Amino acid sequence: MLILAFLAPSDYLYHINTLQKQPIQDLQQIAILAAERLEENDRFALQVKANSADQMDAVVHRINKNIEQKIDCTLCGNCCRSLMINVSEAEADSLSSHLQVSRASFDDTYLEKGSNGMMLMNAIPCTFLEANRCNVYEHRFEGCREFPAMHLPGFSKRLFTTLMHYGRCPIIFNIVEEMKDEMGFEREG
Ligand code: SF4
Numbered sequence: 001m002l003i004l005a006f007l008a009p010s011d012y013l014y015h016i017n018t019l020q021k022q023p024i025q026d027l028q029q030i031a032i033l034a035a036e037r038l039e040e041n042d043r044f045a046l047q048v049k050a051n052s053a054d055q056m057d058a059v060v061h062r063i064n065k066n067i068e069q070k071i072d073c074t075l076c077g078n079c080c081r082s083l084m085i086n087v088s089e090a091e092a093d094s095l096s097s098h099l100q101v102s103r104a105s106f107d108d109t110y111l112e113k114g115s116n117g118m119m120l121m122n123a124i125p126c127t128f129l130e131a132n133r134c135n136v137y138e139h140r141f142e143g144c145r146e147f148p149a150m151h152l153p154g155f156s157k158r159l160f161t162t163l164m165h166y167g168r169c170p171i172i173f174n175i176v177e178e179m180k181d182e183m184g185f186e187r188e189g
């Protein structure tokens with residue numbers, strides 16, 4: 001009660017609303033809604049861009065704290081099932097050593113290499129995904145640790161890529177929907 005007494009009325013309402021709301025986690029439902037909301041999300045992107053980057057980061061980070069704790073990634077695993085992961089030399093060294101295989105064998109088995117030296121995991125879903133869990137979790141790649149990056153600064157700069165994953169990642173989907181509510185976005189075109 002003491003804490004709520006220091007919140008502005010809009011913060012208080014936000015607190016109550018987000019505590020009550022349950023995020024949508026059904027991947028099929030999210031994919032359908034995402035396909036329906038392409039134009040809506042383009043309009044929402046314009047509204048985001050009209051605000052300062054710092055303001056948007058503050059909103060996203062606050063909503064993320066709430067959504068993140070309601071979504072269990074081990075029940076989803078959709079990013080590991082559908083994204084191609086970048087791998088650095090240092091990451092390949094570290095994981096090959098953890099798996100106790102030579103770097104050459106690791107590269108042959110798991111990696112695809114571009115002519116520009118870029119390395120990617122060669123399988124989608126990722127080879128290391130087992131029953132929605134990463135079996136090399138402590139040694140997973142930087143890209144895996146960061147995704148969906150809603151805790152990082154620079155949301156406005158990453159808006160295009162974030163919205164690309166809106167139909168794939170329940171965390172992104174629910175944060176964006178919560179932002180639309182909070183920012184008074186008009187959903188009807
Ligand atoms: S390494 Fe682990 S966290 Fe990364 S994509 Fe593969 S299964 Fe997912």
Ligand code: SF4
Pocket residue numbers: 071072073074076077078079080147148168169170171172
């Ligand atoms: S980060 Fe998103 S897509 Fe990946 S497992 Fe968690 S909720 Fe699913």
